Amino acid sequence: MKRPSVLTDLIQELKRLPGIGQKTAERLSFFIMRGEKLRAEKLSAAITNVKEKIVLCSQCHGITERNPCDICSDERRDRSLICVVEEPHDVYVLENVGEFKGVYHVLMGVISPLDGIGPGELTLDGLKARVEAGGVKEIIIATNPDLEGDATAIYIAKLLKANGVKLSRIARGVPVGGDIEYADTVTLQKALEGRTDMG
Amino acid sequence: MPLFRTRALVLRVHYLSDTDKLVTFYTERYGKIKAVAKGARRIKSKFGASLEPLTLISLIYFGKEHQSLYRVNQCDIVEFHQTVRDSLATCFYALYFIDLLDSLTAEGQTDPNLFMFVTSTLESLTPEQNPELLCRIYELRILALLGYKPRLEQCVKCGQFPRSHWVGFSYNSQGIYCAPCLDGNPVETRINLGTLQYLKKLLTLDLNRWSRLKIPKGSEEELEQFTHRLILARLGRELKSYPLLKQIIHNY
Ligand SMILES: [Zn+2]
Numbered sequence: 001m002k003r004p005s006v007l008t009d010l011i012q013e014l015k016r017l018p019g020i021g022q023k024t025a026e027r028l029s030f031f032i033m034r035g036e037k038l039r040a041e042k043l044s045a046a047i048t049n050v051k052e053k054i055v056l057c058s059q060c061h062g063i064t065e066r067n068p069c070d071i072c073s074d075e076r077r078d079r080s081l082i083c084v085v086e087e088p089h090d091v092y093v094l095e096n097v098g099e100f101k102g103v104y105h106v107l108m109g110v111i112s113p114l115d116g117i118g119p120g121e122l123t124l125d126g127l128k129a130r131v132e133a134g135g136v137k138e139i140i141i142a143t144n145p146d147l148e149g150d151a152t153a154i155y156i157a158k159l160l161k162a163n164g165v166k167l168s169r170i171a172r173g174v175p176v177g178g179d180i181e182y183a184d185t186v187t188l189q190k191a192l193e194g195r196t197d198m199g
Numbered sequence: 200m201p202l203f204r205t206r207a208l209v210l211r212v213h214y215l216s217d218t219d220k221l222v223t224f225y226t227e228r229y230g231k232i233k234a235v236a237k238g239a240r241r242i243k244s245k246f247g248a249s250l251e252p253l254t255l256i257s258l259i260y261f262g263k264e265h266q267s268l269y270r271v272n273q274c275d276i277v278e279f280h281q282t283v284r285d286s287l288a289t290c291f292y293a294l295y296f297i298d299l300l301d302s303l304t305a306e307g308q309t310d311p312n313l314f315m316f317v318t319s320t321l322e323s324l325t326p327e328q329n330p331e332l333l334c335r336i337y338e339l340r341i342l343a344l345l346g347y348k349p350r351l352e353q354c355v356k357c358g359q360f361p362r363s364h365w366v367g368f369s370y371n372s373q374g375i376y377c378a379p380c381l382d383g384n385p386v387e388t389r390i391n392l393g394t395l396q397y398l399k400k401l402l403t404l405d406l407n408r409w410s411r412l413k414i415p416k417g418s419e420e421e422l423e424q425f426t427h428r429l430i431l432a433r434l435g436r437e438l439k440s441y442p443l444l445k446q447i448i449h450n451y
C-alpha cells in the first residue's frame with residue numbers, strides 16, 4: 001500500500017531540517033500523526049508565528065518581536081558599551097550569563113573568504129553608524145576564536161580605529177576545566193596574551 | 200585499520216554536526232584528503248587550534264584506503280602562520296592560495312612537490328613585502344606543477360621564437376602565437392615581449408628571492424590579468440575568495 005501523500009509531505013519537510021534524516025523524519029511524522037490534534041495545531045502555529053512575528057531589531061539586528069528589541073529599549077542598559085556578536089543566538093547565550101550590562105550588535109555572519117562572504121555582507125555599516133552617532137565608549141568584539149572570527153575582529157578594529165572608541169576582544173585560551181598539559185601551543189599563546197592582572 | 204602519518208595543510212573546515220568537523224587537508228604523502236574530526240567543535244576538544252584553515256600540522260588519521268572519508272586521530276601544530284593571520288591582506292592572500300589549491304586538485308593524487316611549494320609560499324607571505332608578486336608566482340607555478348604550464352618559449356603554430364614586440368596568446372591552446380601566425384587563430388590577448396620575459400622568470404624564480412624582483416607597474420597589471428584569465432580558463436569559474444581579495448587590498 002502506498003503511503004498517504006500528506007504524510008510523505010510532512011516527512012519531506014522534516015527531512016529538510018538540519019540533522020534529520022529519513023528515519024528520524026518518519027518517526028517524528030508518525031508521532032505527530034498519532035498524537036493529539038491540539039498538539040499538532042500548537043506546533044504548526046508556533047512555526048508560523050516564528051516566521052510572522054519575529055523581526056530584526058533596527059538598532060542591534062538581534063531577533064525580536066518588537067522593534068527596537070527589549071535590550072535596546074531598556075533604559076537601564078549601558079549604551080556606551082556595545083558587544084559585537086556573529087549571530088542572533090549569540091545574544092541569548094551571553095544574556096544567559098547575565099553579567100553584561102551593555103547593548104549588542106549582531107553582525108549577521110562573519111567574514112569568510114572561502115565562502116564568498118566579505119565585509120559588505122555583514123551589518124558593519126550599521127555598527128559604524130551607531131559609533132558615529134556618538135556616546136559609544138567601548139566595543140567588545142565577541143566573534144568566535146577561529147580564522148573567520150579573527151579576520152572579522154581585525155576588520156572591525158580597522159573600521160573603527162579613527163573613531164577613538166576603545167576596542168577589546170573577549171579572552172581566548174585554555175577553557176575552564178581544561179588542562180594546560182594538553183593545550184596546544186597556539187591556545188596557550190592566546191591564553192598568555194589574554195592573562196589578567198591579579199593585583 | 201591502517202594509520203596514516205603525514206604533514207598536512209588545513210584547507211577547509213565544515214561543521215558536520217554539533218560536535219564534529221569535516222576537514223579537507225592537503226597532505227604531503229597522500230595528496231588531498233577529507234577526514235572527520237570527532238568532537239572537534241567541543242570547547243575542550245583535544246584538537247584545539249590545530250584544525251583551523253592555513254595551519255600546517257603533523258597529522259595522524261585512519262580509515263580504509265580509497266574510502267572517501269577518513270577519521271582524524273591526532274594532530275599537532277607545526278606552523279600556525281600567526282603573522283599571516285594578523286594582517287587582513289596576507290590572510291586573504293593565503294586563503295585565496297588555499298582556495299586555488301583546493302579547486303585545482305582532486306582527492307587522492309599524491310604530489311609532494313606541490314605540497315612543498317604551497318607550504319613554502321605560505322612561509323614567504325609577509326605583510327612587509329608586496330604579496331601581489333608572490334601571488335603571480337603562486338598562480339603560475341601551481342598550474343605548472345599540475346601540468347598546465349603555459350607554453351611561452353616558441354610559437355605553438357610554427358615553432359619559431361617570436362621576434363616582434365608582442366605575441367598573441369590563446370587561453371584555449373595555452374600557448375603563444377608569433378605575429379605572422381596570428382591570422383585565423385583564436386588569439387584572445389596580446390602580451391608584450393617584456394611581460395613575456397617576466398612571465399618566464401616568475402615560472403623559474405627561486406622562492407627565497409622573489410621579493411628582490413622589481414616589475415614595472417604596467418607589466419604588473421598585464422601579468423595579473425594574464426594569470427587570472429589562465430586560471431579562469433582552467434577552472435571555468437571565478438573562485439569566491441578572489442573578488443574579496445581584490446576588495447580588501449584596494450580598500451587598504
Ligand atoms: Zn536591539
Ligand SMILES: [Zn+2]
Pocket residue numbers: 354355356357358359376377378379380
Ligand atoms: Zn608562429
